Structures are given as structure tokens and as C-alpha cells.
Amino acid sequence: MSKEWPLWEIFIRGQHGLSHRHVGSLHAPDAEMALKNARDVYTRRNEGVSIWVVESNKITAFDPDAAEHNFAAPKSKVYRHPTFFDIPEDVGAM
């Protein structure tokens, strides 16, 4: 039986100046094939000017069940938002 191809995550730069964004994934035997497949699968309507591929198992992520704990700290730090400070209207834009 032939070996199953690894999964690749695909990132595409939609237009010049923007960052690459994750658009989906696909299977391919190696990085070069992953790039070519990604081009054919994800940019058929000219959706991109650049593609990155990363093997899925190279991605490290937080445990989604621990999200509440992992992202709790900034919730109490409301002063990190500019709207926390009341600037009177007649002072002008700031």
C-alpha cells in the first residue's frame, strides 16, 4: 500500500502589501508539490500574489480547551484601549 501524503497548511497573500493569511490545507508528497497544488486549488480566480506552505505537523498550537485560561489576562486591562481615556471633544483628535 502506498504511503499517505502529509497534510500542508496553505497561506496566501491576497494582494501586494497584505500579510499571508491561512486559507485551508491540502495533501501533497513534498513542499514543492504542495505549492503547485495550492496554486491550482486556492488561486484559480487570481486570489493571490504569493503562497506559503507549512507542513501541518510543524505547527504548534495552544490547547483549545485551555483558551479561557490562556487569554484571560488582558480582559481586566481595559486601559490598553484608547477609549479608556476620556478626552474632551474640544481638545480635538488624539
Place this chain on the structure above:
Amino acid sequence: MYAQLVETGQSEGTEQELEFQAKIDRGVRIEANDWMPEGYRKTLIRQIGQHAHSEIVGQLPEGNWITRAPSLQRKAILLAKVQDEAGHGLYLYCAAETLGISRDEMTAQLLSGKAKYSSIFNYPTLTWADMGAVGWLVDGAAIMNQVPLQRCSYGPYSRAMIRICKEESFHQRQGFDIMRQLCQGTDDQKAMAQDALNRWWWPSLMMFGPSDKDSVHSEQSMKWGIKQNTNDELRQKFVDQTVPQAEWLGLTVPDPELKWNEEKGGYDFGEPDWSEFFEVIKGNGPCNRDRLEARNKAWDDGEWFRDGLTAHAEKQQQHNIAAE
């Protein structure tokens, strides 16, 4: 401006360079793997590096007041602001690294004094009111400079600036909020705010760099889309925005030549003392030595910790290999 007197190379006019210039003129962003002239690459490494160093050294004057903030809330806010500066330094170092310089090389250049950072961070923060003045004036001037940099021709720099600008607005507003509270307080508190304005006004105007007629590198930087406005344009904009805010606070801008000019629709104002600026840039400002000593100490004191983390990572890797 967080990057001052950035030296630029010269374009040599080859066909490849002409194509590159045409791309910039069309407003197309340049990305890390695109061809670019050596001068463009070097200019950006210097500018982004200087900008990153400024964010990092910029933590020191404000860090000075974290333990002495007048309330727990002010302390938490100041701490959050200084954390932001560290974050901004990181975004920028990473943007510079896309151009082929390593983080360690940049750090070494800062620590040896070879790389510059903004002149403004070589002034001392003597009173709590300085936290207000720094946020209001220094961050105000930085925003003035950074907003157009969001359209910089180099993609990674422009994207870092978009993120930074979004976060920076809190900085200026918290500074103004400190000034406002002092100005609405006792006579002594208001005098403290006035004193801070007196000391920070001219160094803030110097942040934009020397006058256009003396700014030898501006022209090439503007042609390459690295810089969008001249030093004098940005300085004028800053004065026009800030003077009414000072008036609102009931403070006096320490410039006898300051006068509204109806015809140009902006203020006329005096010339900063450029000899002071060049002395500070050369390393002879009031705090240059302190700042570099503090950065060197932080780097040296952190060595065992960095090494520890590396050793741990290596050990984990060994474990993983053994487990496979």
C-alpha cells in the same frame, strides 16, 4: 521621529533599479524575497533597526517611574505602556530581520553604541509630570511620524507600523490624561506640568530630525518610498496639532516666537537648538551613558536565563528523539 539622520545609499541607474523604482512609483509594496538595490536594503536595515532600538531604549525613561506612580491604576497603565514599547521593538526587529540582518547583530550594534536610537530618550524623566509630557508630546510626535510610515514601500515595515499605530493611540491619550489631571489640580501640580512641558517641548521638536535644507538623506529615502513627508512638514503638523492642546490645558509653550500665521494656516515657531541635537546624537546628551549602561547590564544579567532556556529546549529535543 524614531529614526533620525538615516544614511542612504545612492541609486546607480541600472535597468533592474529602474524597474524597481517603477514598481515603487506604482505603489507596489516590496517584499523580503523581491530584488532590491543594496542601498535600499541597507537604508531600511538602518532605519528599522534604529526604530526598534528606540522602542527598546524608550522603555527606560518611563520604566523609571513604574515603582513610584501615584496610584495603583496609574502604575498598571504605565506598566502596560512600557510593555507595549517592548512589543513594538519586537515587531520592528523581526521586520528588519527579513532584510538579512540577525537579531543578535542588531543587539550588538546597539550595545556597542554603533547603532543609534532616537535622541529623545537621552533626556531624564525628573518628575511624575514627565510621564504625562512624554506620552502627550513624545508619543504624539512619534505617531505623527509613524502614521505615514504605514504606507512605506517595504511590506514588512509597513505592516509592523499598522499594528504599532493601532496600539500607540492609547499612549498619547494616557499622557494627555496625566497632564489634564495635573493641570486641573493644585497650583503646585499645574506648575509641575508646566515644568515638564518646558523641558520636553524642544527635544520633542528635534525628534523630527534636522531642517529639510540640512537633511542630506531625505531625498533618496522619499524617492524609495521609505519616507513620505519631510522633517519640516511633520514638525509643522505636530506644532499645529499640539499648541491648541497646550492652550486647552492652560499651559504655555516655551517659545517666544510662537505665533499663529493666518496666511499659511499654521503656527510660526522658533528654531530648536540644533547644536544640542547633534551633541545628543554624538552621545553627549544628559543620559546617553546611563541608557547604554542599562541596556548592557540587562543583556549581561539576562545571559544565564537565555542560556537556561536554550539548554532546556535542547534537552526537550533529546527527549523527543529518544521517545520516537
